[in-house]
Amino acid sequence: GNSVTQMEGPVTLSEEAFLTINCTYTATGYPSLFWYVQYPGEGLQLLLKATKADDKGSNKGFEATYRKETTSFHLEKGSVQVSDSAVYFCALSHRQGAQKLVFGQGTRLTINP
Amino acid sequence: DAGVIQSPRHEVTEMGQEVTLRCKPISGHDYLFWYRQTMMRGLELLIYFNNNVPIDDSGMPEDRFSAKMPNASFSTLKIQPSEPRDSAVYFCASSWTGTFSYEQYFGPGTRLTVT
Numbered sequence: 001g002n003s004v005t006q007m008e009g010p011v012t013l014s015e016e017a018f019l020t021i022n023c024t025y026t027a028t029g030y031p032s033l034f035w036y037v038q039y040p041g042e043g044l045q046l047l048l049k050a051t052k053a054d055d056k057g058s059n060k061g062f063e064a065t066y067r068k069e070t071t072s073f074h075l076e077k078g079s080v081q082v083s084d085s086a087v088y089f090c091a092l093s094h095r096q097g098a099q100k101l102v103f104g105q106g107t108r109l110t111i112n113p
Numbered sequence: 114d115a116g117v118i119q120s121p122r123h124e125v126t127e128m129g130q131e132v133t134l135r136c137k138p139i140s141g142h143d144y145l146f147w148y149r150q151t152m153m154r155g156l157e158l159l160i161y162f163n164n165n166v167p168i169d170d171s172g173m174p175e176d177r178f179s180a181k182m183p184n185a186s187f188s189t190l191k192i193q194p195s196e197p198r199d200s201a202v203y204f205c206a207s208s209w210t211g212t213f214s215y216e217q218y219f220g221p222g223t224r225l226t227v228t
Binding site: 105 | 206214219220
């Protein structure tokens with residue numbers, strides 16, 4: 001079945017550091033891929049998405065590229081801020097999955113000033 | 114545009130009481146999902162609807178949980194009777210068939226505490 005595996009957290013970085021959170025998936029065909037972010041006390045927000053191989057999703061300085069050959073969708077940001085502290089979820093959807101999302105376990109990110 | 118609306122935002126109740134959580138999806142969306150989030154189990158899909166019809170309720174933990182969607186603008190998740198282990202944050206999300214990618218939009222959640 002479809003699954004998503006994320007880099008285990010928690011991840012702690014200093015402000016302005018480079019961020020990578022790894023995400024790999026297992027799915028047949030061509031799923032759509034997402035990164036969601038959850039700030040403390042809030043719901044999940046769609047951060048970025050990619051719907052086909054080699055697509056790059058980007059938003060708020062974050063980027064992720066859909067790599068079919070490595071079944072990966074790693075999240076990157078060149079210079080993190082304290083306000084980026086949150087939990088990040090990688091997810092996929094698939095036509096065969098009837099609009100359900102399959103989530104990774106989440107990665108907690110803390111940015112220190 | 115208004116996002117997914119959930120009420121109440123916080124609910125504290127005693128064991129054995131009935132709890133009703135409410136959700137208003139984004140207008141025009143035809144899928145509605147109920148999730149539960151806990152530290153121990155993470156994010157779990159409980160049930161989802163398409164055009165107000167329940168499609169998959171395999172994630173509903175027990176018969177104490179029930180969900181309804183009487184119209185396209187409203188859904189409820191009911192727990193009767195509630196137990197302390199039901200304490201969690203419950204999220205509602207909605208999506209639209211017209212998107213190729215099926216992204217879901219989440220509400221702010223209801224934090225339920227059962228004492």
